Amino acid sequence: MRGSIAVESIAKNLIGGTERMAAAPKRPFRWHIVVFLAPAVLVYTAIMILPLAGTLQLSLFRNIDQSQVFVGLENFRRLFGDPNWSVNFWNALRNNVWFFIIHMVVQNPIGVLLAALLSSPRLRFSAFYRTAIFVPTILSFVIVGFAWKLILSPLWGVAPNLMDLVGLKSLFTPWLGKEQYALTTLSLISVWQFVGIPMMLIYAALLSIPEEVIEAAECDGITGMSQFWKIKLPLILPSIGIISILTFVGNFNAFDLIYTAQGALAGPNYSTDILGTFLYRAFFGFQLQVGDPNMGAAIATMMFLIILGGVCVYLFLVQTRLRRYQF
Amino acid sequence: MSTATHSLPRTIGAHAVLLTYTVIALFPVIIVIVNSFKSRAAIFGAPLAPPTPKTFDLIGYTTVIGQGDFIHYFQNSLVVTVASLFFVLLFGAMAAFALSEYRFRGNSLMGLYLALGIMIPIRLGTVAILQLMVASGLVNTLTALILVYTAQGLPLAVFILSEFMKQVSDDLKNAGRIDGLSEYTIFFRLVLPLVRPSMATVAVFTMIPIWNDLWFPLILAPSEETKTVTLGAQLFLGQFVTNWNAILAALSLAIMPVLILYVIFSRQLIRGITSGAVK
Structure with a gap:
């Protein structure tokens, strides 16, 4: 009301x-x-x-005797200090940071590589490649999560069979079921799904580099790889910056993939728990745990502050230092 | 361009990398669809083989269609997506027009206020959104989802559309004013038709996350009557963990409408992204 x-x-x-x-x-x-x-x-x-x-x-209130009472930062104190909450919170935060790091170091280089190849002039079938590589991005997390769960399942022989083809069958383990691999595997699945976005944005940036700049470089004898590193890469840095902040916001807000692949408990043994799934459990409760809107709000506030911090770092530190070239 | 950058090995290398990645991107989708048409023994016996007349089996599809109420879920998703899209485009275009056309005090502040939502995800407000929906009796209605998705889609729509509306010629609008058209007529009859291509871009960008969302249907509308196809598929998959035929068929049924729409609209979508609208 x-x-x-x-x-x-x-x-x-x-x-x-x-x-x-x-x-x-x-x-x-x-x-x-x-x-x-x-x-x-x-x-x-x-x-x-x-x-x-x-x-x-x-997040500043508590439900005491059926009424909301102002408690200041008490909820946050519990979140950081009370072992019932803090263990899960720091675990989720750590996992989330790792989730983001994997995205940054895998998704962006692959995206740049694909975009650079796609943008090479007179490349045949480039429209086909573009369309095909973007397909995973339009699929819902439910489909992606479940499809990969099936493929990586040791019950169904797809992944071991494929690895057998290249003689690596001995390396196969149920990645999603092992604590030490599950989070990295899920991050890579997410990268697989979203690599289309950096690819498209960098492709657009590469196309917008004017012909004269490239020709001038060629007159100076800069071609091939060195042309890419010295001319094109500096020009697409602003796009890489935008992709990084979009990835940051998306990752610290992620929930669906983990929920569909591993359930709300983010197993095995919370090893894939990120802030989104932690928020869901805190807010709605799960199995023995009772839902607590106030703690949920406190977690959402932390996510808000993290995302806000990331956006501010981007706006005030990164974006102002990246020179934008106007053609 | 010089010929040095187009040597044959280089071209072959480029194709090899792109083809490899295309295979990686499409493989999971293809393997799910191919196996959904096979009998249980063939799914496990030869997962990589295409269905032969001997192994062809539609048992998965009959289970799914017999069990889940997918047609109904599909209708819900369609209603939610189309209605949210309509409101995002209409309200977004109106606000974008006001911001790009008129000079008034607080204009840029209003623009900034509306742009906030591009970076801050609406999901963080879930706790209070649920309270709001409970208080207004909208829990387990499609209206709740439509409202949330409209709010979610508006910031980006206003941002992109106002960029495009700035490009509409002033002379045209002024000619309309001299002919005595009202501001509303100018907007609906002159400006809207001219920005139709960018509306399509915004539509595609708005549509995909709404159709695929799991969070809000799970929280605001989990009842049987209001389940969307994404939530329905999620619950169905959870129930039938051991029935691989049914799972593969359900996944294929969920993939195919999106895939067909994508193939139809992919040029629009890719043009939208590469036109620099979201830079």
Whole structure:
């Protein structure tokens, strides 16, 4: 209830605000601006901004005797200090960082390599390659998670059979079932799914490099690999920056793949638990654990701060140092 | 371009790498679809072989169609996706028009406010969204999902569309004004048709995450009547862990509509990405 009243008052303020602003000059009040903006601003504010703020606020409260009581940072103290929570939290955070590192060191180089090859002029079938490599990206996590679970399953002989073809059968183990491999395997599955995005964005950036720049390089005798390293790579660095921050936001917000492949308990033995699955368990409860919206909100707040921190680092440190070339 | 960059070995190398990766990208999809048409013995006996007349079997598909209510889930997904898409495009285009066309105080602030949602995922507000939906009695309705996805899609839509709307010629709009058209007519009759290609791009970008989302259907609408196809597939797969025919058939059924749509719209999608709209 509190939420919906707040929505109305904010909406009134917003519309009132625009009204005052527009009415001040001698021009007649331009109602159409309000009409054009109102639906988007209202829905966005009511369903996205206020719940976000509400979640941050809830993280400062506790449910004591059926009523919400303000407890300050108590929930966070529990999250970091109480072993019932902190062990899982630090574990999830560590796993999440590893998840992100794998994406950065595997996904981006593969994406750059594929894009560089695709953008080479007069390459045949490039439209086919582009379309085919992007296919996993459009599939849902449910499909991806389950399909890989089946393929890597020791019950079904696909992965061992394939490895037998290249004589590596002895290396096969049930990767998703072993604590030390499961998280890395899942990260690689996620990389497999999303490599299409860096490939496309870098491909677009490479195509937008003007012909003159390349020709000038060739006149100076810079061709082939050195042309790529010295001319093209510096020019696509801003795109790599954008991909990195998109990956960061996506990874620290990930949930679906782990949930479909390993379930909400993120097994084996929590070794694939990341912040998204941890939030889900804290919020809804799972098996013996009872759901706790306030702790859920505290975890969501931590995710918010991490993502916000990443975005700020990108905006203020990375983006300002990357020189953008205007052609 | 010089011939040095196009030596034959180099071209062959490029094709070899791209072909290898294409195989890696498509292999899991193909193996699932191929095996879904085989009998249980053949699935385990020769997983890499295509179905032969002897091993061809549709038992998986009959199980899925007999068991799960997939047609219904499919309808739910369709309703949610189409309705959210409609509202994202309509509201997004209207807001983008206001931001790109009129100068008013607070314009850039409003633009920044709406752009916040591009970077901060709506999922972090889930705890309060659920409370809001409970309070307004919208839990287990498709309306809840439509509202959430509309809010989720709006920031990127406003951002991309206002870039494109800035390119619509001012002369055209002013000519319309001189002819006495209202601002609404100018928007709906003159501007909207001109930005249709970019609307298609936004549509594709908005559609894929909505169709594939598992989080919000799981939390806001898990009831039997409101299950989407993604959630339905997830639960079905969980139930039939040991029935490999059924699982492979269900996966194939979930893959095929998306794959068909993708093949139809892939040029639009790839043009959208490479046109620099999301840079």
